[in-house]
Amino acid sequence: MAKAEPGERVLATNRKALFHYEVLERAEAGLALVGTEVKSLRDGGLNFSDSYVDFRGGELFLVGCRIAPYSHGNYMNHVPDRDRKLLLHKREILKLGARSPSGGSPWCRCAPT
Numbered sequence: 177m178a179k180a181e182p183g184e185r186v187l188a189t190n191r192k193a194l195f196h197y198e199v200l201e202r203a204e205a206g207l208a209l210v211g212t213e214v215k216s217l218r219d220g221g222l223n224f225s226d227s228y229v230d231f232r233g234g235e236l237f238l239v240g241c242r243i244a245p246y247s248h249g250n251y252m253n254h255v256p257d258r259d260r261k262l263l264l265h266k267r268e269i270l271k272l273g274a275r276s277p278s279g280g281s282p283w284c285r286c287a288p289t
C-alpha cells in the first residue's frame with residue numbers, strides 16, 4: 177500500500193469487504209457531499225457496513241453508506257442514509273459499470289474499501 181502524503185489521512189477503511197471478497201482491481205473515486213457531511217466525516221462518522229456501488233444511468237452511486245449526523249449541526253443537517261454519487265472519469269465509470277451485476281456481469285461486485 178502506498179504511503180499517504182503528509183497532508184492526507186485515511187478517513188475510513190472497509191476491512192470487512194477485504195475479508196469477504198477478493199479484490200481484483202482498485203479505483204480511487206471522489207464523493208459528492210453536501211453540507212455537514214464533510215465535518216461529520218472528519219469527526220469519524222462514516223460507516224461502510226453493507227454498502228455497495230450501483231451503476232444507474234451511466235453513473236456510479238454509493239448505496240448503503242451511512243454518514244452520521246454532525247454533532248453540532250442544526251435543522252439543516254444532512255440525511256444520513258442517502259445514496260451518494262461517485263466522481264470518476266467517464267471511461268472509468270463505463271469500465272466499472274460493465275463489470276457490475278446491473279451492467280451485465282453477474283459474478284463481479286463493486287464494494288468500497
